[in-house]
Amino acid sequence: xxxxxxxxxxxxxxxxxxxxxxxxxxxxxxxxxxxxxxxxxxxxxxxxxxxxxxxxxxxxxxxxxxxxxxxxxxxxxxxxxxxxxxxxxxxxxxxxxxxxxxxxxxxxxxxxxxxxxxxxxxxxxxxxxxxxxxxxxxx
Amino acid sequence: xxxxxxxxxxxxxxxxxxxxxxxxxxxxxxxxxxxxxxxxxxxxxxxxxxxxxxxxxxxxxxxxxxxxxxxxxxxxxxxxxxxxxxxxxxxxxxxxxxxxxxxxxxxxxxxxxxxxxxxxxxxxxxxxxxxxxxxxxxx
DNA sequence: TACTTTGGTTCGTGCCACGAACTTTACTGG
DNA sequence: CCAGTAAAGTTCGTGGCACGAACCAAAGTA
Numbered sequence: 001x002x003x004x005x006x007x008x009x010x011x012x013x014x015x016x017x018x019x020x021x022x023x024x025x026x027x028x029x030x031x032x033x034x035x036x037x038x039x040x041x042x043x044x045x046x047x048x049x050x051x052x053x054x055x056x057x058x059x060x061x062x063x064x065x066x067x068x069x070x071x072x073x074x075x076x077x078x079x080x081x082x083x084x085x086x087x088x089x090x091x092x093x094x095x096x097x098x099x100x101x102x103x104x105x106x107x108x109x110x111x112x113x114x115x116x117x118x119x120x121x122x123x124x125x126x127x128x129x130x131x132x133x134x135x136x137x138x139x
Numbered sequence: 140x141x142x143x144x145x146x147x148x149x150x151x152x153x154x155x156x157x158x159x160x161x162x163x164x165x166x167x168x169x170x171x172x173x174x175x176x177x178x179x180x181x182x183x184x185x186x187x188x189x190x191x192x193x194x195x196x197x198x199x200x201x202x203x204x205x206x207x208x209x210x211x212x213x214x215x216x217x218x219x220x221x222x223x224x225x226x227x228x229x230x231x232x233x234x235x236x237x238x239x240x241x242x243x244x245x246x247x248x249x250x251x252x253x254x255x256x257x258x259x260x261x262x263x264x265x266x267x268x269x270x271x272x273x274x275x276x277x278x
Numbered sequence: 279t280a281c282t283t284t285g286g287t288t289c290g291t292g293c294c295a296c297g298a299a300c301t302t303t304a305c306t307g308g
Numbered sequence: 309c310c311a312g313t314a315a316a317g318t319t320c321g322t323g324g325c326a327c328g329a330a331c332c333a334a335a336g337t338a
Contacts, residue, residue: 006243006246006247007247007250007251007262007266007269008246008247008248008249008250008251009179009243009246009247009250010266010269010270010272011157011250011251011253011269012157012161012246012250013272014154014157014269014272015153015154015157015158015161016176017272018150018151018153018154019154019158020196022151022154032324032325034324034325034326035324037155048285049285049286050284050285050286057159058325058326058327059326059327059328060285060286060287061286061287061288061289061326061327061328061329062325062326062327063286063326064286064287064288065287065324065325065326066324066325066326068287069323069324069325084284084285084334084335085333085334085335086284086285086286086332086333086334086335087284087285087286087334088285088286104145104148107145107147107148107151108145108146108147108148109147110147111146111147111148111150111151112146112147112150114150114272115268115272117271117272118268118271122268123146125264125268126265126268126269127146127149129254129257129261129264129265129268130146130149130150130153130265131149132256132257133149133152133153133156133253133254133256171293171294173293173294173295174293187316188316188317189315189316189317197294197295197296198295198296198297199316199317199318200295200296200297200298200317200318200319200320201294201295201296202295202317203317203318203319204293204294204295204318205293205294205295207318208292208293208294223303223304223315223316224302224303224304225301225302225303225304225315225316225317226303226315226316226317227316227317
């Protein structure tokens with residue numbers, strides 16, 4: 001109650017702003033946010049489907065389709081596991097790495113504009129607070 | 140460059156966590172995030188389609204469909220404007236208001252958990268910084 | 279060798295959102 | 309008063325996204 005009408009709701013609003021800007025940046029790189037997310041997850045390290053499912057918070061069919069579409073664009077690739085013949089690992093193609101890195105850099109450069117109204121000191125504080133968010137998402 | 144690998148990217152990650160939690164809360168109220176967003180925008184004040192298009196960052200067809208689906212669920216309603224016979228205004232039904240308020244409260248209650256790891260003082264600081272985000276989104 | 283579990287895919291459904299084309303009404307200028 | 313243009317929304321077709329249910333094949337186990 002002391003939260004008043006809403007820290008939570010303000011957070012939602014903020015996340016919408018971020019998502020909108022992010023989607024715009026992704027679009028500039030000819031990516032959807034979902035594909036961008038997949039690409040960045042796989043860019044520096046191969047991942048199994050199950051792992052990705054976990055990391056991206058998707059059910060299996062959703063992920064399967066996402067990988068399909070992203071693979072069709074030549075950004076990622078399924079490779080068979082020699083450990084387990086039914087499993088496959090998703091890796092990034094050279095093109096995918098390139099695009100992923102460019103996107104990453106662009107996001108770092110353009111997205112913080114959202115907080116352009118904040119003095120540098122405040123931004124630093126914010127940065128630190130936000131950085132502390134748990135890497136392991138609460139499902 | 141002093142941002143290191145990424146304030147921007149951390150923000151994106153944060154926004155994903157928020158969106159995921161938010162989607163979960165919306166689902167608990169039998170809503171999609173898009174419908175929830177529409178509902179909350181209209182809940183306390185009628186809005187024209189153009190205005191909504193602006194506020195939600197959607198093109199006209201997308202909004203039209205969203206209103207269709209939400210109207211079909213009895214949460215909002217199109218009413219004709221007497222000013223302009225081609226325009227219509229979207230208002231919330233009583234059910235919509237009820238659902239919207241419940242959602243709003245639930246979001247306020249459950250979403251800040253994401254920052255459960257922060258001491259109260261830090262959370263307060265964060266709250267203040269976040270609250271300062273411009274209401275007018277940068278298109 | 280049978281039984282169960284697990285990794286992924288396919289299928290059908292529904293939401294979401296876009297551009298293009300269209301209809302209706304409002305607003306001009308002559 | 310009657311064009312012609314502009315604006316508000318809708319419809320249509322397309323495509324991405326993501327879910328549950330059903331399925332197949334390989335792996336593990338009794």
